[in-house]
Amino acid sequence: MNDFYIILTASLVASSCALLGCFLILRRMAMVGDAISHAVLPGIVLAFLFSGSRDSVTMLIGAGLIGVFTTFLIEFFHKKARLQTDAAIGVTFTWLFAVGVVLISIFAGKVDLDQDCVLYGEIAYVPLDVIISPAGANLGPKAIYVMGFVLTVIIIFIVTGYKELFLTTFDPAYASAIGISTSLWHYLLMSAVSVTTVSSFESVGAILVVALLIAPAATAYLLTDNFKWMLALACTAGVLASLTGYYFAVWLDGSIAGAIAAMSGIIFGLAMVFSPTHGLFFKKLRQVAH
């Protein structure tokens, strides 16, 4: 049963990340996802200090705000200080991340947060943190409820805003011309990324979540030319990475989160070589056939 809980949690995390990752890579904002996942650290710590609990809702709000603040700072440095986007990202997220590290070390005594846990996550402990009903029945791990909720919210967000997200990603200038606010959808998407990152940090860690944000989406990008299929394939790739990653870790007796991220990289590599449309293997085959 524990195996199942761990794989389910990882799959939920991977699917949420994969869906958002598709938009991020098509907007050429993969590194913004990276930045947010690091920069939410001070948000997590501050939310904890203010509320005094590791209650997920407070953390989500705290980190969500910091995530949006991060994208705002990046835009600000880019537009007002005329800094290149990548430099703006580099300055912003390392700085916020560092603030988070300092905060954790200062309040280490009071804060029930462990740097290793925040950075690398510990998905193996997921089955231990269960919800017990008032009657005393075991309702299953808390992480599954949290991630299930987050995934549902993201699916609702993408389904209802599909047209707007699709258009603002493909052609922002046209979107503004016909009266669709590009900045509104930009910030909504970034909030979704922040919330996902934060809710995932307990299980896969703040750093490895980046792998799940980008690798499955990049894999799907190589496999299809249809955006809806890309979303579906990205989720599939994420779930596949979770499943194989878990057994890989068990076999190695190593870090589960690390193995999952490693597997998502390997799946990307396979897509790179064997994709029917973009793959190196079939390209070579077609060249030889000619």
Add this chain to the structure above:
Amino acid sequence: MAPETNVPALEVHDLTVAFDRKPVLWNIDLVIPQGKIVGIVGPNGAGKSTLIKSIMGLLPLSSGYTKLFDQSLNDVRNKISYVPQRESVDWDFPASVMDVVLMGRYSRLGLFKRPRKADRDVALDCLRKVGMEAFANRQISQLSGGQQQRTFLARALAQQADVYFMDEPFAGVDAATEKTIITLLRTMAQSGKTVIVVHHDLQSVTNYFDWVIMLNTRLIASGPTAETFTQENLQETYGGKLTLLADVGDLIRRENFPQREKRI
């Protein structure tokens, strides 16, 4: 509902746009009647694209205001369509021609609603008008430059707007596409639509446009092509560069050089 025909399609008053305190457009004042095909010409960096973008509210104005059909921009958004420069988007995006043309229907649909059969029919009809109906399910990454431009045009048509702003629709397209586009523009103008086109091929101006806006940061002239597109105004718009251009023009006519690279 079509607006009253005697109301000007577009009015621009005292428009100034600056980037970093450097003016790109200076004190532009003009009025465009309805049902015209309007060309905006001027040298590189004259602010041609900036002009249409600021009219559509995509760029902040330093001063001045614009009116469309005597109303403010936000009241008539749904009557405005835009064809951006072809290079402004990523054509490797995972989308089909149909997906892109359907975007033209989004502003009518509003939030939460999906395109319906009726929207698909309009989109297909617009693809037919640009001669692309056979490509509806084609991946946009597989299109040629001309086909990309036609797709963008079909998207704008699908919006069923009254004023169309087009940013260099003739740039880098094949001869057949150029012909399709100009035929289409004429049909649109006949049915009372106003089309405002950023253009930089001076040779075709008199042939294509009823009305011309000559721009070089300041407005040099705006009026019917026959009266406005004169040697004098050209000289003023292009400054010293025009003598060279005129020479090149003569040379082209004499030697019968191809006027542009024709890709078919």
